[in-house]
Amino acid sequence: MSEKPKSTGAPAHQNVTFPSAGSTAHGYLALPPSGRGPGVIVIQEWWGLTNHIADVADRLAREGFVALAPDLYGGNVAHDTDEAVRMMQELPVPRGVELLSGAVDHLLGLPEVTSDTAGAVGFCMGGGFVIYLAAADPRITAAVPFYGVIQGELPDFSALRAQIQGHYGELDGTIPVEKLDELRAAIQHQAGITPDLRLYPAGHAFFNDGRPETHDPRSSAQAWQSTVAFLHDQLG
Incomplete structure (x- = not known):
């Protein structure tokens, strides 16, 4: 582990x-300017742990959170869609959840983390993993999937503790609205929790400002403001 940078009034990473x-x-670990705060896991898109995901962790740190983005691909980053699909398919969901639970162990063990539970924010593949992780690990009490792609069957939500605020594009052909209805119904039935699944006039990956072909600045800003408020409400 590298030496922790000294505080400069900006997030240390x-x-x-x-x-x-x-x-x-x-x-990739980002600490808030204060040096301490509630813990949040940031889960990558199918591209890998990119600069965009590191920037999300930095943004969360600026909002007062200790943000950890685990690298699920072991240092590899996809450069095109075919490679991203292959790399995602080579990461079975149970293995991904196991790796993420280890990241939660590490995050909650940090002296800088002030919360007893953690939040999870993820995008695309990572948004799906937010849902899988929250269903499997009751230490996740605030879950924020952005256009979360579910790979295969929905998980068992009977052990879910997390409140959920999801952000989806109504123009996203990969995640039809009826799939969100199925997800909402399953969570309500099995966990007694009603997820807040929000739709925006945007397509898939609308939050990724590193991809101008998909980025929607207005929807991104609205979703981000809601995410930060939600995480503070749930984690402190």
């Missing part, structure tokens, strides 16, 4: 390693 799922995992 570093690459970190930690034990997870029987091996050594890597990630």
